[in-house]
Amino acid sequence: MRTASITRKTHETDIAVEVNLDGTGIYDVSTGIGFLDHMIEQFSRHSLIDITCKIAGDLHVDQHHTTEDSAIAIGQAISQALGDKAGIGRYGEAHSPMDEALSRVVLDISGRPYFVWKAAFTQEKLGEFDTELVEHWFHSISQAVGITLHIEQLYGTNNHHICEGIFKGFARAMRAAVELDSRKGGAIPSTKGQLGG
Numbered sequence: 001m002r003t004a005s006i007t008r009k010t011h012e013t014d015i016a017v018e019v020n021l022d023g024t025g026i027y028d029v030s031t032g033i034g035f036l037d038h039m040i041e042q043f044s045r046h047s048l049i050d051i052t053c054k055i056a057g058d059l060h061v062d063q064h065h066t067t068e069d070s071a072i073a074i075g076q077a078i079s080q081a082l083g084d085k086a087g088i089g090r091y092g093e094a095h096s097p098m099d100e101a102l103s104r105v106v107l108d109i110s111g112r113p114y115f116v117w118k119a120a121f122t123q124e125k126l127g128e129f130d131t132e133l134v135e136h137w138f139h140s141i142s143q144a145v146g147i148t149l150h151i152e153q154l155y156g157t158n159n160h161h162i163c164e165g166i167f168k169g170f171a172r173a174m175r176a177a178v179e180l181d182s183r184k185g186g187a188i189p190s191t192k193g194q195l196g197g
Contacts, residue, residue, distance in 0.1 A: 002178075004080035006073045012065035013057040017073040021081045021178050023050030031055045031070055033063055035129035036137075039167045040070065046171035049078070049178070067133040068140050075144025082145075082178065085109060087186045092177035096169030101156025105169035108148040109177050115142045119153035119166060126160055134163055138170070 002021040009015070027044035029037045032055060044051040053074060057066030082088065093106040103119070115138065121131040142149040151170070156162045 002081045002083070004077040006077040006080070008069060008073050008076075010069070011058075012061075013055055013069040015056075015069055015073045016052070016054045017070075017077045018050075018052040019074065019077040019081055020050035021078070024048055026050045028052045028054075031066055032057055032059050033066060033129055035127040036063075036067060036070065039137075039163065040074070042164060042167045043171045043174075046168050047175045047178075049171075049174070063128075063130055063133060064136070067130075067137050071137045071140035072144045075141040078178070079145045082109065085111075087180045087182075087184045089177050089179050089181050092173030092175065094169040094172035094176075095154075096165040096172065098156075098161040098165035098168070099158065101158060101161040101165050102154040103156070103162065103165040103169045104150075104152045104154055105166065105173045106150045107142075107170075107173050107177060109145065110148045111146040112148060113143045113146050114148045115139045116150040116152075119151060119162065121159045121162065122157075123159050126163060131159065131163070134166070138166075 004019055006017045025045040025048045027041045029040045031037050040053055053070060055066055055070055059066060091108050096103045117135045124131060138151060151166055153162055
């Protein structure tokens with residue numbers, strides 16, 4: 001089983017994360033931010049990566065540290081569970097529709113993090129969640145896992161639909177990228193013989 005656990009404690013957050021890359025999309029998420037919980041749950045369910053994520057953060061300050069550190073810890077756990085990445089699909093892409101909104105997510109678990117964001121929100125909050133932190137969550141997880149990640153909002157008007165569509169698209173792309181491909185015979189998917197560097 002490709003599993004990992006991460007604990008991370010700073011003056012800003014206290015986090016415990018567990019992931020199972022070969023799961024069924026079971027989740028237990030509590031960040032203190034309802035909308036962020038909902039998005040991480042969507043990521044788990046549609047990627048089939050089991051995720052437990054418990055955070056006590058300095059929400060009396062703002063939501064930035066909790067959001068950022070959730071992405072870092074989940075990303076570190078995924079990276080650890082991937083190991084040397086032997087046999088994985090490596091690449092993933094998804095077009096993700098949600099009602100009037102359509103997003104595209106394309107990624108490569110390359111070990112070389114790079115992030116491109118072409119999306120925008122027209123309101124400052126979704127529930128109590130600061131929409132400017134959506135971009136930051138994806139930037140942080142791309143750095144922590146080592147993903148080349150491109151996210152594009154093709155169109156849409158409802159901010160909730162845009163955000164949820166992006167998270168679901170990321171989930172579906174990650175599902176394809178982390179799954180083991182039996183045709184690869186356990187080989188690392190790179191002519192260099194390693195990913196990253």
